Amino acid sequence: MGKKEKALPSQADTETSSLTAIKKTKKQTASMAETSSCIHGSWSPITNIAQDHLFSILLLLPIDSILSFSITCKRFKSIATSDNLWESICRRDWGQTSVEAIKSAADSRCHHHLPWIKLYSQVYQLDSVLCHSLSDQDGDEGFPVPRASHSLNFVSGCLVVFGGGCEGGRHLDDTWVAYIGNDFKKTLNWQKINSGIPSGRFGHSCVVIGDSIVLFGGINDQGNRQNDAWVGQVVFHETFGITMSWKLLDVGSTVPPPRGAHAGCCINNNRMLIHGGIGLSGIRLGDTWVLDLSENLNFGTWHEIVTHHPTPTARSGHTITYIGGNQTVLFGGRGLVYEVLNDVWLFDSSEGHLRWLQLLFELRNIPEGISLPRVGHSATLILGGRLLIYGGEDSYRHRKDDFWVLDISSIASIKMQSITTKRKVSLANMWKRLQSTGYKPKSRSFHRACADHSGRYLFVFGGMVDGLIQPVEARGLSFDGELFRVELMLQL
Structure with a gap:
């Protein structure tokens, strides 16, 4: 959010x-409970x-x-x-x-x-979500083209889309902005920002800090990995409309190795956390870095977080999501030998206590839990400090359309300072699968999702879906360009 x-x-x-x-x-x-009235x-x-x-x-x-x-x-x-x-x-x-x-x-x-x-x-007690299509079914040119592995953020009341990959294995370098506010219309008025920067890429990370977004890394269609950082500032004015500008961030000489398909999020309001991804020569990474940003976002400083084991294994296509306080949750992805993962890790960013903690659970103890392992999914912070996991694909590249809530509040009473570096926590009832009603989106992976300021509404755009290629009888992959809204079913 x-x-x-x-x-x-x-x-x-x-x-x-x-x-x-x-x-x-x-x-x-206790004494009061023994009487019918306390007075x-x-x-x-x-x-x-x-x-x-x-x-x-x-x-x-x-x-x-x-x-x-x-x-x-x-x-x-x-x-x-x-x-x-x-x-x-x-x-x-x-x-x-x-x-x-x-x-x-x-x-x-x-x-x-x-x-x-x-x-x-x-x-x-949430048990269902309601989906609404926000796409222009007429294929208007004033709408972002289908794509995957792009970025989608909600900032200053606007949705912001940047980059991604599209048909033919090409990267995109376009930025699109649409104002939402509190008025959810059936279709949105998208505005293309013709800045020419940052350079085209996919598999980058982009996080919201204040009224700006900070972008890091990614891969272009020549396979080159990036490790540059950019700041995009979004301003909405009722009279003058939306303005957005990008600038290269000065981060000094210490930078993470180039990568794409990594995971990133904002922590503590002014820091960007990244983990893993695919580095040079296609090697999957398992390192963790934090970018400390100046108050005006004019410069930043990277430093690697080196913690004692256990730590998450190297992976790509996973998610890392800040859930408040000093806690960030990592889930899933694809491992070193291309296995699809379903492990959950908690990163504690308390000063002097930077560490990873694995949250253990048994798939067989979770109804329909066998479907949990995934890569290319989204994990979005929703109302109540929990994560809404959507979509992704399994080890057979079967794309998913399911919604899961991941709730770690049951371990909130654990004092992170007292946890030893070797201790693990075993939990039950972390997971709950939600029913989906209304519009039925296609199963997808490597899409992007974000929530509005309330945490009650999520927006999902793009991704890889099942499609048809030549010859017609053969099933293949297709890039999707639909936008839909997911609403937590509450009775106000």
């Missing part, structure tokens, strides 16, 4: 900060806590504790289940930007009071 506040807070931090409050109220709430002929110290102080204490507690508190005493149920409290909880767990975007969308539909506790429950 680009620049985003802490999407899902660490329960370790929450429990540490609220431990004193819990200890002070534990005996009091009918009896007295408890908690009844003397001012309502605003009690409100603040509740905001420090985990969700289970808040719900438990709401049933201990009739007097406090109205506080613990109030819209004001749960709107504050949503801000705490989802971030200010997501909540304001949801409120803005609701206001545009004349809904002035959102049922926040119900909305919170729906987000974490």
Whole structure:
């Protein structure tokens, strides 16, 4: 979602900060639970806590504790289940930007009071998505041509597409921008930016930092790997429309080896993290680098992150996604011997504690889990601090059209500082497959996806799909040019 506040807070931090409050109220709430009312002929110290102080204490507690508190005493149920409290909880767990975007969308539909506790429950019990086609079915020339391994970002209320590969194995060097805002139209008004830079490429990474995007690496149609970095600034004005400009970023002499088909994301609001990819001579890489950017994005400094084992194996076509706080999730890809992977890794970027942690699970314990291994998929941060995995292909190059939610909140109570370098965490129920309704897009791989500021709407563009080649009887690959929106099914 680009620049985003802490999407899902660490329960370790929450429990540490609220431990004193819990200890002070534990005996009091237990005593209250033994009576039908906390004030009918009896007295408890908690009844003397001012309502605003009690409100603040509740905001420090985990969700289970808040719900438990709401049933201990009739007097406090109205506080613990109030819209004001749960709107504050949503801000705490989802971030200010997501909540304001949801409120803005609701206001545009004349809904002035959102049922926040119900909305919170729906987000974490999500079981389906709704797809809408946003493509111009008439094949208007004012639309990005079909492509794969491009970049797609949501920044300044706009979708931005750059580069990719197209028919004939050619690279593209075009930049397209379309404004969305909160008005989701059936088709978008795309604008082509004729800048001639960066040079044409595919398999690059492009991340959102503030109102800009930062691009790194990629491969051109001569097979040359790149390791340059570019900054694209996007500005939308209601009167003058969209303007966008690219500039080469000054990063000094220390740079990562050239590569493409790597994974990248923005962490901590002003840093770009990259991992793996295909380097020179087609060798798959397993290194991790961070680009620290200046406040004005005029220059940056690369440094390699060297951590103790275990670390993710070399791979390409995987995803790496920032989920808030100091946590970033890596998933899938293609390994050294072309095997398609399904492993999940957590990267902790706390100062002084940079490390990888593998999250173990058994495919046989996940319904339909046998379909999880994939490469060329997308992994997008959605409302609630989870990842929405879509598409990709398996080891037989069968493309997918399934949606999965990856939720690692069950390990939020783990204190990353206390994890040894050799420890692994085994988890269950991380994965949930979602039902898809509405428009039925083609199965695809090496597409790109991004979310709007609310995290409720995702946009998917392009990719490789099954197609027909000459002769007609032979099935082949085709580049896709459709754009569609994926909506998390919530009742506002």
